[in-house]
Each structure stands twice: as structure tokens, then as C-alpha cells.
Amino acid sequence: MTREAKQRKHRGSHRWLIAVVTCLIALGVGSLGYASYYHQRFKPTQINGVTVTNLTVAQATKKLNQSTGSQSSKAITVAKSRVKVSQASVAKLLTKRNGEAGHMVDTVSMKLTTQVSASAQQYRLTTLLPAFEKQIDTINAIRKTPIDAKVVLKNGQLSVTQGQSGTALDKATMVADFKQQAKTEAVISVNKVTKQAVKADSKTxxxxxxxxxxxxxxxxxxxxxxxxxxxxxxxxxxxxxxxxxxxxxxxxxxxxxxxxxxxxxxxxxxxxxxxxxxxxxxxxxxxxxxxxxxxxxxxxxxxxxxxxxxxxxxxxxxxxxxxxxGYGKTNTVGDTYIEVNLKTLHEYAYVNGKLVFSTPVMSGTITGGNKTPQGLYYIMYKQRNTTLTGQNDNGSTYNSKVKYWMPITNSGVGLHDSSWQPSYVYGNTSYRADYHSHGCINNPPSKMGKLYSVSYAGEPVVVYY
Known part of the structure; x- marks a missing residue:
């Protein structure tokens, strides 16, 4: 090889070396530039469904806090549910995202949770939740509701009916997800869940x-x-x-x-x-x-x-x-009761099966508007020193003061003292036509206090002729 040829070969090798070095320097500078660029900006990223690719922490935070709700094919992002996130929390996601190897082109979805105040939770649950439920109802209005299989009992025999599939959203599941997210999520975004029908051959x-x-x-x-x-x-x-x-x-x-x-x-x-x-x-x-x-x-x-x-x-x-x-009582009324015999105009009081009181009385008539009703009654309540008011046969009003009052009907029939009655009428049926009451059982004033003391509210009273 001539000297001139050697020089040409040396010059070619030198140029090739310079080209390689230049390329390496360019790559290094590019890498340093890329690293420097994404040190402060997000690689391809979505946070809570919001794209923040190439944004700084400040820009991403602003976009997240200004983003409005939207509806996708896979989820319902609730409008006005977003609560402000801090730059510090977004910065943490930037560090995490940019520390990951690869993912230079593919977009990575990230989740950002935050502290939701009590007032914000209350607003979400009382204002936004009803609107969310209504939104699901609107969607389901044009979708087919699935029908679960069920067990049928007919004429004593069991069989299973087939279910029917549908496309309606599972409202209960989605509402439960909403309530959970309302406590911690910066924005409520509920995945759409289709309600599945329970099949006839299922274990359920x-x-x-x-x-x-x-x-x-x-x-x-x-x-x-x-x-x-x-x-x-x-x-x-x-x-x-x-x-x-x-x-x-x-x-x-x-x-x-x-x-x-x-x-x-x-x-x-x-x-x-x-x-x-x-x-x-x-x-x-x-x-x-x-x-x-x-x-x-x-x-x-x-x-x-x-x-x-x-x-x-x-x-x-x-x-x-x-x-x-009176449930479970022997002799219909038990062993403690008051007995009124209208035929003999006599009254008795028994306590635990023993006679503790007896007196002649005056009653109302046997027939007509002032009759004393027969039957089984009970003392509705007991009252001292009151005035009984009603209407006389001639239409006038009476106001009778009594010391003891024990009503047995809702119409005003009861047991009481009667100071206006002559003592000789008690127990004497021949005076009933002229000295009858308006239906009550008139007791001698000297006797009524004793009857009142041995009786109780709720005690049965048997009235017969």
C-alpha cells in the first residue's frame, strides 16, 4: 500500500470515529433533555380519568380541580362530586409515575384519593346521590330488567321457573360503590355494573x-x-x-x-x-x-x-x-269481680273468690231509653269527686255531683253514689219505675266508698237480670 493510500484510509477511520462520537453525544444530550423534561412533567398519564400528559404538577392540579364530570361507556363520573386536590398529592403521583421504567408511549391510569370533609360527604350523600340514583333509573328505563329464576310452590308441589337475562344496571351495587367513594375519593366515578339474572340451575x-x-x-x-x-x-x-x-x-x-x-x-x-x-x-x-x-x-x-x-x-x-x-279467667271473669243482679237490685263484690261487699242498689229501667244494659263489662277507670252530665227524658240537662265514679261503658253507664235517692228505694224493685237512674247503678252514699276501695280499674262487672 502506498503512503498516499494509507493516509486516505486513516482519514476515513478518523471521520467514522468522529461520526460515532457525535451520535453518542447527541443521544446523551437527547436523553438528558428527555429526562430533564419529564422530571417536571407527567409521562402519558390519566389521573381519575383526567388526562395530564406533559403537564407540570401545577398544571395537572389545576386541570384536576377544574374538570367537570362526564359519562363514559364504562363508568359514570358524577358531576360536581369533585373535591379540590393539593399540589403535594399530585406531586407524589408525578414522582411515582416518572420513576416507573418504560411506559414512554402507553397511557397509565392513576388513582388519587383525598381527605373528604364531613360537609362534602353530606353534600354528596344528600344532594348528589339522589341525582345519581335518578340517572341510573333513566338509563334503566330503556334497558331490559333481568328476571331471576325462582322456586314456585303450587298445590303443594315445588318447581323452578327459568330466569331471563337483561341489560339493566345493578342499582344497588352501584349505589353502594357511590357511598363508599363519597368518603375518600377526589371525584366519584362509579363503574357501570350490569345486573345478572340468577339462573335456574345455579347453586343459589x-x-x-x-x-x-x-x-x-x-x-x-x-x-x-x-x-x-x-x-x-x-x-x-x-x-x-x-x-x-x-x-x-x-x-x-x-x-x-x-x-x-x-x-x-x-x-x-x-x-x-x-x-x-x-x-x-x-x-x-x-x-x-x-x-x-x-x-x-x-x-x-x-x-x-x-x-x-x-x-x-x-x-x-x-x-x-x-x-x-279476661284471657285465661275461670268462670268467665275469674275470682275477683262485681256482680249486679237487676232482678233483685242487689250488688256483690268478690275478691279472690270471697264475698267482701254487698249492698242493695237502684238501676235504670229494664227496657227503654234509660235501661241498664246487661252483659259482661269492666271498670274503665276510677274517679273521685266529679260531676255527671246528661239529658233527662224531658230534654233538660242534669248535672249530678258524685264522690265516687266507676264507668263501665263508653256511653256513660257506671257505678256511683247517689245522694239524691231516698234510702228506701235501694233494693226495692217497686220503686224502679219512679226512681230509676239513666242507666247507671246507683249505690247508697254510705256504701259506695267501701265498694270503691275494694275494686280496681279493669275489674270485671257482671250485670244480669
Missing amino acids: ISQVKANLQKLLTQTVTLNVSGTNITFKASDYLKNGTATADGKYQFDTTLLKQKVAALATKYDTKGKSAKFKTHSGSTITVPAGGTWGWSIAQTKLVKYILYGFEHPSSQTLNLKHFVTGT
């Missing part, structure tokens, strides 16, 4: 069917004054449904009919009753009066049904399902 429906089968074998025992009556679910529940969430709906017609039959048999209120009088004879006291009890049928049906559904509640006592007075 299989378990619901098994539970209903078990329910039909349950029994409830009702204690009626020491006598037990057994209700078996399968005898009274012939038709109904069980939904995927385990809720039952039954046709309770047969159960209601059974309870109504018990009421007819056992109720005492408004019925005539056998009663052993002071003289020892047993009479039938006419129907009517305020004393007595009746089965609260709707309440009892409800609790029997509850007993079927909850095996731990299988024994009931009828005393908890009656209204009125």
Missing part, C-alpha cells in the same frame, strides 16, 4: 329450593290456656314463591281460615257467657259488654308464618295474641 336456586322444602316440614305449637295446637307448614302453605334472595311469599288463606276458626271457638268478647251467680245458680249472661277478649288474628297469622320460616321460634302462647280483657 338449588339452596333456595332446599330451604323451602325444609320449611314445609316445620311445625309451630300454639298454647291455648294449657292446650297445645300444632300447625304444620305443609298443611297450610300450598302456594307461594321463594326468590333468589331467600324471601318468601305465601298464600296464607288456609292459615287465616284456621286462625279464624280458633277465634270463633275461643273468643269471649261480644258473646254470651256462662256465669255462676251469688245465689249459686248458673246463668247465661247476654252477649254484649266491654269485658272479654278476642284473638288478634292478623298478628297471630304473621307469627305462625314467622315460626315456619325461623325454626327457633316454634312455640307460641295465645295470651300474647289477644286483645281485650
Whole structure:
């Protein structure tokens, strides 16, 4: 090789080296420039759904705080739910984002939570939540609602109906997500969740069917004054449904009919009753009066049904399902009562089966507008020193002052002292036509205090002729 050729080769190698060095320097400068640029700015990034690519912390913070809500195909971002975020919190995301390797081109989604004040939470839950729920309802109005499979009880036989798929949003799930985000999120953005129908061959429906089968074998025992009556679910529940969430709906017609039959048999209120009088004879006291009890049928049906559904509640006592007075009493009224014999115009008071008071009285008429009503009653309340007001036969008003007053009817019939009556009329039926009351039982003033002292509000009063 000639000297000239060697020089040309040396000059070529030198130029190549210079080109390589220049390229490396350019790359280094570019890298340093890129690193310097993204030291203060976000690489391709979205924060809470807001794009902040190439923005500084200050710019990103401003954009986040000014961004309005929007609706995407996958989520509902609630307008006006955004609370201001601090530059410090955004700076932390910048450090995290730019510290990640790679992701030079791909956009990375990041989540920013913040401290939500109590007042902001209250605003979100009381103002924004109702609007959010309405928005879901509006969307669902044009979507198909899914129908879950369910277990059907028909004529005592079980079967399963097929469900139907749908496109409606799962409102309950989305509302729960909203409430959770309302506590911590800088902006509430709820993912759209489509409600899925429960299928007929699912484990859920299989378990619901098994539970209903078990329910039909349950029994409830009702204690009626020491006598037990057994209700078996399968005898009274012939038709109904069980939904995927385990809720039952039954046709309770047969159960209601059974309870109504018990009421007819056992109720005492408004019925005539056998009663052993002071003289020892047993009479039938006419129907009517305020004393007595009746089965609260709707309440009892409800609790029997509850007993079927909850095996731990299988024994009931009828005393908890009656209204009125006197449940469980012997001789209809028990051993403590007041007895008024209109035929003999005599009154008796018994306490624990013992006669403690007796006196002749005057009553109202046997018939007509001033008659004293027969039946089983009870003392509604007791009152001292009051004035009884009413209307006389001629239309005038009477105002009678009494020291003792014990009403037994809502119309104003009761037991009281009667200072205006001559002493000889008490117990004398021949004076009833001229000295009768307006329906009350007039007691001699000298006796009434004793009767008042041995009686109590709620005590039964038997009035018969």
C-alpha cells in the first residue's frame, strides 16, 4: 500500500470515529433533555380519568380541580362530586409515575384519593346521590330488567321457573360503590355494573329450593290456656314463591281460615257467657259488654308464618295474641269481680273468690231509653269527686255531683253514689219505675266508698237480670 493510500484510509477511520462520537453525544444530550423534561412533567398519564400528559404538577392540579364530570361507556363520573386536590398529592403521583421504567408511549391510569370533609360527604350523600340514583333509573328505563329464576310452590308441589337475562344496571351495587367513594375519593366515578339474572340451575336456586322444602316440614305449637295446637307448614302453605334472595311469599288463606276458626271457638268478647251467680245458680249472661277478649288474628297469622320460616321460634302462647280483657279467667271473669243482679237490685263484690261487699242498689229501667244494659263489662277507670252530665227524658240537662265514679261503658253507664235517692228505694224493685237512674247503678252514699276501695280499674262487672 502506498503512503498516499494509507493516509486516505486513516482519514476515513478518523471521520467514522468522529461520526460515532457525535451520535453518542447527541443521544446523551437527547436523553438528558428527555429526562430533564419529564422530571417536571407527567409521562402519558390519566389521573381519575383526567388526562395530564406533559403537564407540570401545577398544571395537572389545576386541570384536576377544574374538570367537570362526564359519562363514559364504562363508568359514570358524577358531576360536581369533585373535591379540590393539593399540589403535594399530585406531586407524589408525578414522582411515582416518572420513576416507573418504560411506559414512554402507553397511557397509565392513576388513582388519587383525598381527605373528604364531613360537609362534602353530606353534600354528596344528600344532594348528589339522589341525582345519581335518578340517572341510573333513566338509563334503566330503556334497558331490559333481568328476571331471576325462582322456586314456585303450587298445590303443594315445588318447581323452578327459568330466569331471563337483561341489560339493566345493578342499582344497588352501584349505589353502594357511590357511598363508599363519597368518603375518600377526589371525584366519584362509579363503574357501570350490569345486573345478572340468577339462573335456574345455579347453586343459589338449588339452596333456595332446599330451604323451602325444609320449611314445609316445620311445625309451630300454639298454647291455648294449657292446650297445645300444632300447625304444620305443609298443611297450610300450598302456594307461594321463594326468590333468589331467600324471601318468601305465601298464600296464607288456609292459615287465616284456621286462625279464624280458633277465634270463633275461643273468643269471649261480644258473646254470651256462662256465669255462676251469688245465689249459686248458673246463668247465661247476654252477649254484649266491654269485658272479654278476642284473638288478634292478623298478628297471630304473621307469627305462625314467622315460626315456619325461623325454626327457633316454634312455640307460641295465645295470651300474647289477644286483645281485650279476661284471657285465661275461670268462670268467665275469674275470682275477683262485681256482680249486679237487676232482678233483685242487689250488688256483690268478690275478691279472690270471697264475698267482701254487698249492698242493695237502684238501676235504670229494664227496657227503654234509660235501661241498664246487661252483659259482661269492666271498670274503665276510677274517679273521685266529679260531676255527671246528661239529658233527662224531658230534654233538660242534669248535672249530678258524685264522690265516687266507676264507668263501665263508653256511653256513660257506671257505678256511683247517689245522694239524691231516698234510702228506701235501694233494693226495692217497686220503686224502679219512679226512681230509676239513666242507666247507671246507683249505690247508697254510705256504701259506695267501701265498694270503691275494694275494686280496681279493669275489674270485671257482671250485670244480669
